[in-house]
Amino acid sequence: MTHRTTMLARLLALGLGTTLIAACGSSNNNAPPPPPPPPPPAMASFDVTVTNLTNGQPLSPLAVVAHQDGYAVFAVGAAATAGLEMLAEGGDNTALIAEADADATVTATASGTAPIGPAGSDTVSITVLESELPGLIMSVSTMLVNTNDAITGINGVSVADMQVGDSTTWQAIAYDAGTEADTEAAIHIPGPAGGGEGFNAARDDAADRVAMHSGVVSQDDGFAGSDLGGQHRFDNPVAQVQVERTN
Amino acid sequence: MRTTYCAAMLAATLATAPAANAVDFDVEITNLSNAIYFTPFLVAAHPAGNNLFVTGQPASANLQAMAEGGDTSGLEADVTALGATIVTNPAGGLLAPASSTSFNMNTDGTSNDRLSIVAMLLPTNDGFAGLNAIEIPTAAGTYTFNVNAYDAGTEANDELITGGGMPGVAGIPADPGGVAGTGGSGAASADANPNVHIHRGTLGDTDAAAGTSDLDSRVHRWLNPVIRVTITVN
Numbered sequence: 265m266t267h268r269t270t271m272l273a274r275l276l277a278l279g280l281g282t283t284l285i286a287a288c289g290s291s292n293n294n295a296p297p298p299p300p301p302p303p304p305p306a307m308a309s310f311d312v313t314v315t316n317l318t319n320g321q322p323l324s325p326l327a328v329v330a331h332q333d334g335y336a337v338f339a340v341g342a343a344a345t346a347g348l349e350m351l352a353e354g355g356d357n358t359a360l361i362a363e364a365d366a367d368a369t370v371t372a373t374a375s376g377t378a379p380i381g382p383a384g385s386d387t388v389s390i391t392v393l394e395s396e397l398p399g400l401i402m403s404v405s406t407m408l409v410n411t412n413d414a415i416t417g418i419n420g421v422s423v424a425d426m427q428v429g430d431s432t433t434w435q436a437i438a439y440d441a442g443t444e445a446d447t448e449a450a451i452h453i454p455g456p457a458g459g460g461e462g463f464n465a466a467r468d469d470a471a472d473r474v475a476m477h478s479g480v481v482s483q484d485d486g487f488a489g490s491d492l493g494g495q496h497r498f499d500n501p502v503a504q505v506q507v508e509r510t511n
Numbered sequence: 512m513r514t515t516y517c518a519a520m521l522a523a524t525l526a527t528a529p530a531a532n533a534v535d536f537d538v539e540i541t542n543l544s545n546a547i548y549f550t551p552f553l554v555a556a557h558p559a560g561n562n563l564f565v566t567g568q569p570a571s572a573n574l575q576a577m578a579e580g581g582d583t584s585g586l587e588a589d590v591t592a593l594g595a596t597i598v599t600n601p602a603g604g605l606l607a608p609a610s611s612t613s614f615n616m617n618t619d620g621t622s623n624d625r626l627s628i629v630a631m632l633l634p635t636n637d638g639f640a641g642l643n644a645i646e647i648p649t650a651a652g653t654y655t656f657n658v659n660a661y662d663a664g665t666e667a668n669d670e671l672i673t674g675g676g677m678p679g680v681a682g683i684p685a686d687p688g689g690v691a692g693t694g695g696s697g698a699a700s701a702d703a704n705p706n707v708h709i710h711r712g713t714l715g716d717t718d719a720a721a722g723t724s725d726l727d728s729r730v731h732r733w734l735n736p737v738i739r740v741t742i743t744v745n
Binding site for chain 2: 437438440442471473474481486487488499
């Protein structure tokens with residue numbers, strides 16, 4: 265909206281200036297023709313489709329961010345943002361999207377509307393000004409909800425060179441947000457395997473930073489304190505992410 | 512005909528500029544894992560047609576020494592004999608979980624157009640990360656490679672912290688994170704597959720004083736990839 269407003273303002277200013285110059289250089293008093301309406305700004309649209317490749321890990325509703333260099337969902341070795349923590353622990357993407365919307369290098373955001381079950385998929389459309397295409401980067405985030413704080417997605421891939429009809433697919437691996445200890449206890453797992461607590465502001469993992477997820481151990485594999493079963497274990501890749509430029 | 516053509520091209524290139532594969536690039540190695548440490552990396556840009564390891568083939572003695580104890584001196588001698596451009600121990604010691612190390616390489620005036628990177632995973636018996644002779648990009652830009660963990664196939668994955676790091680000596684040299692247990696009875700006997708293969712991962716257990724493994728299943732496991740190599744061609 266900021267960009268559209270700026271563009272309209274510029275067009276209006278230009279039209280006014282032209283009118284003034286024409287009035288100064290002319291001796292008749294005929295009313296100048298109204299300026300032509302500005303053309304609608306050209307837009308580019310992408311369909312982002314995430315397919316859940318796991319056996320028993322539903323994925324929370326997607327957070328899709330189109331941005332320029334300068335924004336990242338996370339960096340390995342750095343502490344998660346509060347927005348990422350809320351997504352990773354509870355599957356709630358609203359704070360992550362709000363953080364992105366507040367970032368000057370973010371062009372557009374979009375949210376999925378429902379969780380994605382195993383073998384399921386969801387497509388989220390996102391539209392940007394065509395003028396934002398040079399350098400455009402796409403990021404997608406979602407939680408593996410039968411875990412303490414596992415996330416997956418794509419963290420900054422270039423879509424700048426995609427033409428209408430082009431499609432690219434990435435295999436996504438699981439990361440640990442590092443914000444919650446991997447207790448595998450039902451009281452800490454918001455997904456259907458636990459029904460427990462989602463977000464908790466306490467950061468009680470061994471190290472408060474993002475790294476790759478080591479996988480779920482599960483009670484079936486000797487972790488007596490775990491409420492997860494073998495069906496909740498996963499291996500990489502955990503999701504497939506396809507980005508298609510549709511307009 | 513092909514050989515003649517290539518030789519002619521090489522001669523022509525040498526006549527105008529000695530930089531047949533000149534490329535100046537930055538390398539960043541990121542330990543992606545949550546609790547695995549890497550012994551000092553050996554990084555080598557070397558001519559095509561050479562490999563530090565081949566999956567499905569037995570490990571060389573020098574690869575074994577790296578994979579079981581982190582000793583890269585033998586492999587370094589191997590690549591030195593190839594005229595490789597070499598960086599050793601870029602992190603100045605172990606590369607900790609979720610940490611990165613960066614350095615520059617320049618292969619100007621060499622035929623070193625392939626890149627290999629190896630280091631041992633601690634705590635494992637003979638697990639190593641291996642970037643295996645990838646073609647070094649020449650066009651300016653940033654390139655990312657996700658690297659998997661391999662098992663050298665040379666030592667039983669008993670998962671016992673014994674200090675054993677010499678080739679052929681059983682056990683794991685150390686757990687730099689300091690959370691491993693003791694008293695394990697041994698998680699596995701000799702490898703059924705004695706060739707280099709994708710590591711099956713650590714088993715571990717939740718008993719710090721007994722059980723089969725000295726490793727902790729809630730801490731020391733990992734999923735591939737284990738390191739990320741980012742090459743920026745300048």
